[in-house]
Amino acid sequence: MGARETIGARIRRRRLELGVSVDDLARALGKNRTTVYRYENSLIGSLPSSVLRPLAKALDTTPEALLGWPEPGTGAREPEIVPVRALHPIPVIGRVRAGWNGVALEETLGVDYADVGTPDDYFFLRVQGDSMAPDINDGDIALVHRQPTADDGDIVVAVVNGEAGTIKRYIRRGATVILHPFNAKYDDMVFAGSQLDELIITGKVIETKRKW
Secondary structure (H helix, E strand, O other), X not given: OOOOOOHHHHHHHHHHHHOOOHHHHHHHHOOOHHHHHHXXXXXXXXXXXXXXXXXXXXXXXXXXXXXXXXXXXXXXXXXXXXXXXXXXXXXXEEEEEOOOOOOEEEEEEEEEEEOOOOHHHEXXXXXXXXXXXXXXXXXXXXXXXXXXOOOOOOEEEEEEOOOOOEEEEEEEEOOEEEEEOOOOOOOOEEEEHHHXXXXXXXXEEEEEEOOO
């Protein structure tokens, strides 16, 4: 007997059936494309109804269909049981600064949950401001992996001149680093030469969640 289709595979199959791109689905859900990829690869432990219902609506289907359950009234006996991965409590932080260990966390605001292998290597950061709007908005929380380096194109948490951390896209052009905001109202932050000493990368954003 072959392996059962996962919820992620059903999401991807339905998206492809409709000819919907990852970016279009992300916009419809108010998420970023990384989160959609995580849905499709079953990397998020469970999908609450607050996510599942908008997802089903965006894909012109039902939550039951995405879960592999029988549609109401079909008389089918047994729904598929979808394995749920372990979710770990991760602290939600209000501010991030540079510290002796590369990142100092301030203003603990509680916890949220994430499916990660090494929870101590992660934190959630409450987004402040609109420099990354409309993709990442004021009040969202960003799941961040603690790391001091980044690859070109990553979304990072960066500390500049010891100020509170800011979320920006990291762009590397030779010996120059650009922190790029998504919101066109804001200018790029450019670092070259000795200015690079003012810039500290404290983590890479893995996904963001919109809080209502």
